[in-house]
Amino acid sequence: MSVLIYLDQADGQIKKSGLEAASYGAKVAEQLGTTAVGLVLGTISAEAIKAAGKYGINKVLQVTDASLDAFDAQVYTTVIAEVATQQNANVIIFSHNANGKAVAPRLSVRLKAGLVAGAVALPDTSNGFIVKKSVFSGKAFANVAVNTAVKIVSLNPNAYGLKASGSGDVAVENISVTVPAAKVKVTGKSTAAPGEVPLSEASLVVSGGRGLKGPENWGIVTDLAHALGAATACSRPVADAHWRPHNEHVGQTGGAISPNLYIAIGISGAIQHLAGVNRSKYIVVINKDPEAPFFKAADYGIVGDAFEIVPKITEAVKKLKA
């Protein structure tokens, strides 16, 4: 028996969500009294893999085949299924991110293993295997019982956090698995500029709405984001008007995020917007209208003109960090 944790990587680094999966998987293994085994696919340095050792896993397996540097959900499923079988894994952990959403459902079918997609808490193993997941776009949770011998859990980014434990010295073992030919050809890629935090992984997010009047005013949002080391987001009308790129759009029909801090500037707080952000741990709302619905969902608020207030917050943050 073992808990197998797929450590998602990009550009030679294990993603933050992958390290969160490691933290979570280590705890699940402890709960079940078994070992936590990480799995890395593709070329990535031993150094970078060691980063995962800080989060409590017992060893890391690596399939170094360079063809795995290009992602094909079907190929990944075959490889992970084989490793899971070799390792006699009874629980397999993914992060509920772009690659996890593509592979975990396929693997669920391949192994006939029930999947809880978007878990927000550790499994309850007192009577079966029940995992809490986010449903109704953040407005509720469901406790999902997995009825199969092998269980798959994909963990929502930021839901469990990074829990350092263990020495950080983790054994890395190369294993060989037959990698089938890919049917998907990766022909291009665009990623966040170095230093920019991807929105889905960010623990701090600064977001702007129609209250900012136009794209030329976004400097106050990005300045605050840079001061905080935060990612930027926006409401749907802002993305629809092409003031900001589509991948920044959060809400019911955009991205769903759950950062530690969400700062909403000039956003009214429509229910469809809240659906994407209401799992944030803390919400700060800056709006000139004291009746804006967003204040009802906020932890902290300032009523006033964003153009005056936000630059002052940026200054205060810089002072704090100095």
Place this chain on the structure above:
Amino acid sequence: MKILVCVSKTPDTTAKIAFKDNNTKFDEAGVQYIVNPYDEWYSLVKALELKESGVATQVTLVNVGTADADPIIRKAFAIGGDDGIRVNSDNSDSFFIASQIANVAKNGGYDLVLTGKETIDFNGSSIGGMVAELLDVPYISLATDVKFNGNTATVKREIEGGDETNEVSLPLVISCQKGVAEQRIPNMKGIMASRTKPLAVQEPVAAEALTTISSFETPPPKAGVKLIPADNVEELVRLLHEEAKVI
């Protein structure tokens, strides 16, 4: 090319979410239902565009649900689609639903299956991948752009902080989100036509449920907002640092 578009029925985006029977069932009292936005706005419209441009020959809608879903399928018909199939079941396990859709896709000889990025009630983002695995065909998830050149698709899919371009041939499953197409509003002609489009009902094939929902919970209510005067933003930064400890 024959396209199968998966459409699901979800509570309206503004619906009040409450539970009954000891928190084991969704409380439907007063709830309006809609076509899952990702299915209606993106996958269905993409399928229609492919038909209008001569790439596809047929667009069929599929739903796994009870007769309650018929009005929702008709709503989707008002946007477009040639015909529909409803697999008559109230089973909500993702593997069960995917097994039904894969069976319809196989029997009908569909080359392309489109799903939404996720349902806004269950938020599984799982059905597309499961259908692809059951059909043993490639799966491109979270697509933001889909183009066809003959049998080969060029698809942009979302990755953390950016996107990736994939080239892949039919048969294929794609899950769609914003960017894939522009939302369409049904017109009078579409609404009239929606009433008479053929909707076949068939019984499910056997498939086990790999998971069951044992109960629901709603998040604890927020304590209420702490307002900070606009002339004292230092106080906000102090609270975020010392009280919330998030910066």
